[in-house]
Amino acid sequence: MVLQPGERSDRLKALDASLRAAWARTWVSISPESQWLAWTDWARHLAISPGKSVELADLALRQWAQSIHGTCTVLDPSFGNEATGAAANDRRFKDPGWDQYPFSAFRCAFLGQQQWWHAATHGVDGVEPHHERLVSFWAKQWLDIFSPGNFITTNPVVLERTLQEGGANLSRGFGYFLEDARAWLTQTPPAGAEQFEVGRNVAITPGKVVLRNRLMELIQYAPSTEKVHAEPILIVPAWIMKYYILDLSQHNSLIKYLVDQGHTVFCISWKNPDADDRDMGMDDYIDLGWRAALDAVSTIVPNRKIHATGYCLGGTLLAIAAAAMARDGDDRLASLSLFAAQTDFSEPGELGLFIDEAQITLLEAQMAERGYLRAGQMAGAFQMLRSYDLLWSRLTNKYLLGDRQPMNDLMAWNADATRMPAKMHSQYLRRLFLNDDLSKNRYPVDGRPVSLTNIVLPIFCVGTTTDHVAPWRSVYKLHHLSPAEITFVLTSGGHNAGIVNEPGRPRRHYQILTRAEGEAHLTEDEWLAAAPMHQGSWWTSWAEWLKAHSGSLVSPPRMGASRHGYKVLCDAPGTYVMVK
Template sequence: MSKRAPPSPDNTAQALDTAAKAALARWTASFSPAAGLLAWTDWAAHLANAPGKRLALTELALHQAGMLGQYLLAQCAGDGSAPLPSTDRRFADAAWQRWPFNVYHQQFLLAQQWWETATSGVPGVDPHHAQVAAFAARQWLDVLSPGNIPLTNPVVIRQTWEEGGANLARGARNAAEDVLREMAGQPPAGADHFRPGKEVAITPGKVVLRNRLIELLQYEPATKTVHPEPILVVPAWIMKYYILDLSPHNSLIRYLVNQGYTVFCVSWKNPDASHRDLGMDDYLSLGIGAALDTVAAIVPRRRVHATGYCLGGTLLAIAAAAMARDGDDRLASLSLFTAQTDFSEPGELGLFIDESQVSMLEAQMARTGYLRAGQMAGAFQMLRSYDLLWSRMVNDYLLGRRRPMSDLMAWNADATRMPARMHGQYLRRLFLNNDLAQNRYEVGGRPVMLGDLRLPIFSVSTETDHVAPWRSVYKLHYLSPAPLTFLLTTGGHNAGIVSEPGHPRRAYRILCRPANQTSLTADDWLAQVPQQEGSWWPAWLQWLDSQSGPANAKPPAMGAPRRGLPVLDPAPGTYVLET
């Protein structure tokens, strides 16, 4: 009778370590305590060994105490300006300028100023650890903000007095409804008014390809003739594709179709545990590769305007570099929306990405097979805790005012999971190692280089992007000699992209750098390029028109049955409906 070989000691130890990390992740919402402890220890130890910094902080505290004391005396005399003029939206109401609430919010602003000084400029602290320490301080300060406490918020007190407490009763009902919806796995209140295929994602089209990772949507023509070059849209797979096809009035896809373009769009599958082994190469082959092959079959002998959004843009840049390396010239142009290619300065999202944090995520994903939809959403919520958490709690639960749900808000709540292998590779190869910018990222066993790109590029970034900061997106100028048109628009990562003509308070800057020309620094670019009022969509359309043939071609048929690509379902398909 044969004996079973004993397990490898290394494998046994690794499995035990992974199980331990996964168990800890369940208690810490997948955040690494070690990462936080390392940052705090680094900051505290170096601060303890920096007598000059400690002395400066002591002097600042005494100075602030003196300013606050003078302010109190002046207020008693009926005069005096605030030590720190407030531009914080939390204290915008005039009631915050009356006693004693003016003192409450000034104390908070002074404490915020002190901690910003305390967590920056400490000699010897690792920059990443300094950023984590500053972020943690901001989070605790936000918890203790007088605006979040009913008895120190004059707006809540006034509303409660005027309504006899009815606002608090409404707030309690709102809180109970939110808890019940969360427990039942239901979307937020009001999101059911924006259902894909019903109220949003309703641009007419068909599913012309379905594989284990994507459905490819082809949209029906809205004009009698079209430009000969089709557009392939590759959205991020962290969320559903229909941010680019929201309501009819703000759908970018509908806008393109109405301007005489044949549009295809990838709709990613919402993966589950069975997809745990899908990696970045699968997203390239089953995603972009399969989509391009299908577009080529439906619109033969035509080059494609490839358009990628967020992570989809990063993946598309990798695919375009691999195609350039291999002599594949099927792309006519490359448009990238809020897509990073150099991750050396990834912005505030980098606070959650270091070796300790990635290791814990990998352990958790080894158990489940995927990253849960709410985990990334939770990270984004912490980055914008006032906008996405505290202001909502004050309005919904203390003032009893539900902010009306919008199509963009409903889409934002419709998150997706991510396969374990892919997400681990994405975090390590791009965020931690920055392989793409360093010419180390391999496709098909060989590295790809953005320096090989020669096709026209249109890059869009947004001024207040917390996910892909515009200066990080701008670094593509330093990686590729291709003709590059860079556009910077007002708004954030998502709202800045959903910027239909007629949208109020929208503006942008745009400048084209010719091929093989030297580039301005990001700060010089910002100083020299004038701002223009309005939506950026027409500017991109004008650029697309300049890269396309005249719009006098006959629209292609829907699908290509003779090539084995029949129409499968009406848009928006089935993958977008998966929860």
């Protein structure tokens, strides 16, 4: 059989893709080529930096001398305030037991290694910044594995608990390990997640599905007040998570809170894609997601402008869509609210460690084989970004101390993970993370680029202090891109817990400051110094902001608009959210 040139080329490309997919499985979806390039770049430049080498040798000798004399301070400020502060405030070693010998020596040795490697992987002239971050990240990951807190014989807290309980803690921990291993092998939710059932005690705010297409369902929530604000709210959640993070239990449901404040609320519930959805791209999420929902809301609540709200990747999509609407003269929006959503990806935070050409190519080959990105791959990346909080501390507490944290609604939701279509995820990584097309005014919608400079709607923007997915300084960069009035909030908490931040929750605080339309923006540090601090939940400030940008109170609209094709299909939370 003689192959035509085009057929031969396609088969050869398929061969390459098949090998790369197998290579990705071998390396747990992490490109070894990226890591090799980073380490060789660092090692070669360190080899021709004798001054840096002398500094590192001097630091090692001082640390050794301190250990010999028993001082074990290791916190030398001349080798980086960041490393020094992190070591001095390391939560792993706060228990008084770590002050007793020999555990103080174990702690000393570990923190010394941590500081030495921080010094070694930073400030080597000539190393590409991305490579420097990669080398530093992996050095820290390897060190964290060998932390004395991770082992029975070198952790005083574990030893004391074991003596007190006669080893019962280790027995309980082994039982928890077997349960977790069984759940992992059978791909079932972790123990306790069954207590939180979608539609029974989470995602139970009353409402109706009024639109369903091949990508999403649109939920309209029933009013709980006699009168409602004239302008409805349309929420666009991320599709890397299920929407009901915004409608958890009754006490911490943001959607219920809005309904109880007198708002007509609509929310998109994205389909959990499978292999048949491999060709769904970002354009489909705009057309079948945002535009379809916007048309429905505009029909059900006619002649009213809409408060558009987006969370995480849903906020990024909303910013793109709003820029396209501004470009095309579509004035149906009243305001824009963005939660933990990036629009400038020049400094995307630690997630950017996993995004370069070699890494994306490997992921694309793997996704092409399956048709989607597995949920576990994204969860694994997030765990590595916060290895102590999300991995090692939990393993120590559960398996060594025998303390299993009770399951809560947020943890159960987090275990209810989603997949992502191959085409969309590839476009997302390349256009936004790798090329930063949106902030560079070259992201295309309908074949023409959009610019955030065209958005002049009032914007309410939220960042969270410990967000490793969308760092608040990256979220803040919206000030550089749009001349609009921007009310920026920085709230305590992380990417999820900072947003699920109901009134009455203890130890919560936030800063808030508004920049007027067209006014010059402050730098991040200037904003931190200028923005007043408030105790409690930022939800109350958002509710006041929405009220200030809304019209008079009116009677609630009907559920759906059957005469116009938006009939009630089923009760909330719908069917798509149930798909595993």
